[in-house]
Amino acid sequence: MLHIESNLLQIERSIEQIDIKGQYINLASPIYLSGQLNINELLAQYSNNIAQSDTSSVLQIGVDEAGRGPLLGSVNVASAILPRAWSGLIEGQPLKDTPLSILTDSKQLSEKKRDMLYPLVQQHAIGYVIADIPAAVIDQVNILQATMLGMRLCTEVMLEVIAYHLNDMAQDVHQLHAEVLFDGNRCPELNYARLVELGVEEKVDCQAWIKGDARHTSIAAASILAKVSRDKTMYALDAQHPEYGIAKHKGYPTRAHMEAIETYGVLAAHRRSFAPVRKALKR
Known part of the structure; x- marks a missing residue:
């Protein structure tokens, strides 16, 4: 489900069934996803990528998780797209003199700083998606697979929303080049049949980044969204x-x-x- 507020597309999804390698599985409890995308800003900053296949302006999507180790509650996953000039290696200081200048791996920041960054990431990101994978699903498929599932869904929903609105605005989605940067040592197995339908299957480069949340700004942004959103569910409990x-x-x-x-x-x-x-x- 999508809601348009001003120039922002509000994303809300509830996933009750999932296609894994051609087989539909009924989830023990729904997975909820929420987020937003600024399609006008996406076009403004990555128009060369979309219109001219300019590989120097590849769209980078960072993905990270929070909450694999606890005994209680959900594991949360987030994907994030930062402004083009802000997206890159942290050591290169692309965030210097920006509202996100202190952004790094959420585990290296105090809770106060994470809470301060959370609304700033949401405000300044071109797009983000947050997934809440409940304990019942973790018990159903195990924590590793639940985390991979969350990473997959955050990626696919982001790409789906982008592709849908590029097509709707008469932009050539086949020219979209995206790098999806996953924190950790493995990438989830995406639903490539769905990416074929979207027209982007050959233009999505998935990469696993060990300690990526301390290395790349987009992954660090996703780590803040995942960590703080999970903490919010803990305070509610x-x-x-x-x-x-x-x-x-x-x-x-x-x-x-x-x-x-x-x-x-x-x-x-x-x-x-x-x-x-x-x-x-x-x-």
Whole structure:
């Protein structure tokens, strides 16, 4: 679903079924995606790429995740497109003298700085998508596959929205060149049949970047979106279940969290496939 507000396309999706290698799987719980795209700014900054296949202005999409290790709650994934002049290696300082000048790997920043950057990334990014993959899906497919699924969906939804609106504006989508930069040592397997339908399958270069959130500005931007959006869900859970101290441990297996599980039991949002939760359920 798309909503247009001024020059921004608001993106909202709820995924209940997913096609994996030609087979549809009913998800144990819906995956929610949200975000926005400034199509006019995309055209203004990457018009050479789209109109003339100028490889010097390849569209770079950074993708990162947050929350693989906790026992509780969702794993969140985000994709982000920064302005062309801001997208590049962090060591090259493309963000110097910009509102995102302190942006780097979210794990290297204080929570206060992450919270400050979160709305700035949303405001200045040309586009972003955030996916919330719930605990039930993590238990259904395992945490690695849930993370890969989130990365895949954030990428495909971004490319789909871009391709749809380029076609709608009579732009040649076949000239779009995009690099998708995934934090980590592997890339998700995209639905290439869908990319063929969009007309961009040969123009998408997927790359795995180890410690990419500390190396590339677009991945760092995605890391902020993923981390802070997940923290927001943790604070919401903390308000519902204050006795678990979720605001402090964010679902990670701290001593206080394990003691809360022993005292109060397992919540619906706990990941039942994770060993400490599975053991607690047996007891």
